[in-house]
Amino acid sequence: MPDEVAVQAWRELSRQYATLSCALESALQEQHQLGMSEFEVLDRLVGAQDCTGLRMQELGEQIHLSQSALSRTVARLEKDGLVERQLCTSDRRGVFVHPTDAGRERHAAARPTHRAVINTTLGE
Amino acid sequence: MPDEVAVQAWRELSRQYATLSCALESALQEQHQLGMSEFEVLDRLVGAQDCTGLRMQELGEQIHLSQSALSRTVARLEKDGLVERQLCTSDRRGVFVHPTDAGRERHAAARPTHRAVINTTLGE
DNA sequence: GTACGTTAGTTGCACGTGCATTGAATGCGC
């Protein structure tokens, strides 16, 4: 792969990401009072069938966010009453996170927006 | 395009961007004391054949950065002596930015790193 | 049991970013 082609690919990747993440951020914020990271976390939590929730670590593997950023994102969600943190009994270092009813509702409301923005922006 | 396919595409895009931007950021910072945005600006400036430099506005069109972020990025580059700002005589609201010799050198040194990281990361 | 290295998650801090505002310069209508 010649250098210039790779650089062009990077610029295209960069452009797409910037456009889409920006569109998602503002649409979710405006219509549902959710940041992109917040929605992403909520999306994974609701998507996980296990009712006990996910551990921070598992979330971290799925979402590209530093450990500290994830910790604060979950803290914001908890403050808004959308998720609950629960100490893991088997390994008391761990923390289970699971959505509340309000969290599930907010997610259900925001999901169509999320999907729509992705579809229209990627299909441009 | 079904929703789930689009969401998967977005997640893949997101993953690639996170991996590559993170790798670029740390490699450029560590080896050349340049942030990713700084390099990007320098890269455009050196790439522009026009010796008088580019206007802030033109830079803004090429780089996906808010106007304020761009302003500060150029300010950082100027503080490090890598670019110079010059008032535009025809339209005194405008500002021309052009690389200094030091800027050209730093860019020449950083460019191989930039290309290498992109090639290895995109080819994974 | 005690000590030690490792792992999970949180917090202090500095930094880059976006939004909104500001200030200066331009162009247009009159």
Next chain:
DNA sequence: GCGCATTCAATGCACGTGCAACTAACGTAC
């Protein structure tokens, strides 16, 4: 000439992020 909307760039401010340091809990060796 005089206003007035618009454009370009810089700045105040709040916020999310990453890094490094920290605390707590676990596992192992002895």
